[in-house]
Amino acid sequence: MANDLLDYHDALHTLLETHTPLQRHEDVALAALNHRMLAQDVAVQHNVPEFDNSAMDGYAINGNALTQWHVVHRIAAGDAGASLTLQPGQAARIFTGAPVPQGTTAVVMQEKVTHNDAADTNGGPTHIHLQAGETIQDGQHIRRRAEELRAGDVLLTADQRITPATIGLLAGQGYTHACVHAQVRVTVFSSGNELVPPGQPLGPGQIYDSNRIMLIAWLQSLGYAVTDGGNLPDQLAPTREALARAAGESDAIVCSGGVSVGEEDHLKNALTEVGELIQWRLFIKPGKPFTWGRIDRPDHTCRVFMLPGNPVSSLVTFQQLALPAMQRLTGLSAEGARPMQWKAQAAFTRNKPEPRREFVRVTLTPNRGDSPGQWHVRPVAQQGSNMLSGAVHANALAEVPPGMLVQEGDTLTVYPLFNQI
Template identity: 50%
Template sequence: MLDYHDALATLLAGLTPPADDETLPLSAAANRTLARALPARFDTPSFDNSAMDGYALCDPSGTCTTFGVTVRVAAGDNAAGVALQPGEAARIFTGAPLPAGATAVVAQEDTRRDGDRLQLERPARAGAHIRRRAEEYAAGGALLEAGARLTPAAVALAASQGYAAVPVKPRLKVTVFSSGNELVEPGAVPQPGQIFDANRYQLVAWLAGFDVDVRDGGILPDDAAHTRAALAEASLANDVILTSGGVSVGEEDHVRAALESIGTLTAWKLAIKPGKPFAWGQAGRARVFMLPGNPVATFVTFFLLVVPALRALSGQADAMPRALPVRAAFVKNKVEPRREFLRARLRAEDGALLADLMAGQGSAMLSACAGADALVEIPPATTVAEGDLLNAYLINGAFQ
C-alpha cells in the first residue's frame, strides 16, 4: 500500500493539463486558471502621486515648518507644468499627481491652515506619503504568472493594467458516478437493505467549488457489462471521471475491473485511514479517480487527493495541499499502522492554534465531516499527547 504523501506525489507527477487554452473577457474569467503569463503593461503607479489627503510640500532642507499654499491638485487633474518652489505647498488629495519639486506629503490633520499660510504640527519626513512611479510594477515586468488562479485580487490586478481579456485554461469536463445496487436516490422509498446515495451528491457539491463542467452520471448497478459501457462512454467526452464504490475486492465491486478492461489502472490501495480503497488511472482522454464507497472515506480522499489533482489538471501552478501547524487539544493512545486523518475544529488560544476532535470519528459518520473545518494528520504508529504539534489541512481552504 502507498503512503499518502507518496501517493499524492505519484498522482500529481502523472498529470498534465490540456494543452489548449481560450481567451475570455476579464469580466468572465473569475476563478479560471491563467494559461500564459501576463506582463505589466504600464508603470504602477504611472506617475508620482499622493497617498493621502493633505498637502504636498517643497522643503529640500527638511527644516521648514511654515509654507505658502499656491495651488490645489485633485485626483484626475493634469499636473504637468505645476511646480513648487522651496517653502511652497499644494493642497492635494489621495491619488492626485505630485507637483514637480514636492519633497513630502503631510496629512491634513497634522497641519493648521490660515488662509494661504500652512503651519506644520510636526515635522514632515522626506518622501512621506508619496507613491513613486513604478514602485509596485515597472512596464514589462512580471504581473501574473502562468498557472495563477484568477482570484478577485488577480482579476483586479489585470484590470489595473488595462487587460480587457485574458488567456485561460479550458474548463475541465467531469462526470460523477456512484456504484451499487444498495443505493437509491434521496426522495425515493428505500427497500430493505437499501440506503440513500450520499456520495454522488457529496462529490457534485464538492465540484461546485471548482470552475468545472459537471455531469451527473447517476448510479451504476452492480453489473460488470453496464459499468464497463458507462465508463467507456464517459471516457470519450470527459477530462475527469469520478466514481465512488465498487473499487474494493468484493465480487460485486466492478468499477476497478471495468477500468482495467477499457484503460489503465495506475495505483490502488492507500495506507491511509479512512480511504484505503482509493484508485486512479486513465480511460481514453479521461483521468479516472475511484473513491471508496464509505462516505467519510470519500470525503477525505476527495479533499486530500482529488482536489490537488483537479488543481493540477486545471493548470494551477501550486496544486499541493497546504498544512498548518496546530497543537493537539486531545489525547490518542491507540496507534494505527496507516496514516490517519481525523475530523477536527480549530480554535485560537494563547497565540496557538488548537485542534479539537469532532465527536463521531467512525468511518461512516458524516456528521463529523459536516462540523469539521480541518483534517488533522496522525502519522503511522504514533500516539498523540495533548499539546503535540501536528499538521492540519483546512477544509474551507480547498478551493484556494
C-alpha cells in the same frame, strides 16, 4: 496493475508526478477567472503609479525649510495637476491620489497645518502655516511614478493561480481577458442499486445518494466544469459503456462506490475493459479501496478516480488524493498541488494502535494557554467511515502514523478540511 497496498505518502507522490497540466489554453474574461491558472506570463502595461501623486489629503508645497506657504491651486484626483508648477513658497490644496504639480518638494498632511481666515475663490485658505514642532522630510507623502510596477516588467507569471486580488490587478492594468489553462472537465458518478436521489421516497434497503452531490458542489466551488453523470447500476455492461462515453468528453472521471471486493462492485472490471487500472487499495483509514486509472482517447487521456462508497472515506480520499492530482491538471505544480498542512499538538490520547495510517476528523483550534500561537486538535465524536455528521463538525484531518500511540501534547500533521481555516 499493482495489487500491493500503498502508503498514503507513496500514493500521493505517484499521483502528483504522473498527472500533468492540460496543454489546452483559452482566453477567459476577468469576471470568470477566479481559481483558474495562468498559461503564460503577463506583462505590466502601465506604470503604477502612472504619475507622482499624493498619498494623503493635505497640501503640496515648494519649500521644505519654510513654515508658511501661499495656496495657489486646488487639485483633486482626476485633475491635471501635473501640468501646474509651484514656485518657492507656494502650495496647492491636494487630495489623495491627485497628481502633484511640478516643483513639489513634499506633501504636508492637512492635520499638520493651520491656516488664516481669508478664503480664496474656492473657499479654501489663502495661506497655510506649519504647526509648531512639526518637521518636513523631502518627498514625504508622495507616491513616485512606477514605484510599484514598471511598464515592461513581468506582472504575473505562468502557472500562477488567479485570485480575486489577481483579477483586480489585471483590471488595474487595463486587461479584459487572460490566457489560462483550459478548464478541467469532470464527470461525477455514483454507483450502487441502493442509492436513491434526494427528494424521492426510500424503498427497503435504500439510502439517499449523498456522495455525488457533495463532490459536484465541491468541484464547482473550485472552478471545474462538472457534468453530473448520474448513478451507475450494479451491472458491468452499463458501467463500462458509461465510463467510455464520459471519457470521450472529460479530462477526469470521479466515481464513488463500487470499488470494493463484493460481487456487485463492477467499476474496477469496467475500467480494465475500457482503460487501465493503475492502483487499487491503499494502506490508509478510512479509504482503503481508493482506486485510480486512465482511459486513453485519440486526442486526450481521461484520468479516473474511484472513491469508496462510505461518505467519510469518499471525502477523505477525494481531498487527500484525487483532488491534488486533479489540481495538477489545472496547471499547479506538484508541490503547489499538495494538500495544505501544518503541525498541531494533540489534545487527546489514544492507547490502541492502528496498523494503517489514519486520518482522524478533528477540530483544530488555536492554543490560548501558555503557548499562544500554537494549535491543538481534538477528535470529533463520530469517527465511523459512514458518519458524515462527524466530518461536518470537524474542520481538519489529523494524520496518525501506523502504530502510533497518541499522547497529549504529541505533534501531529493536520490538513484543514476544504481549506476552511
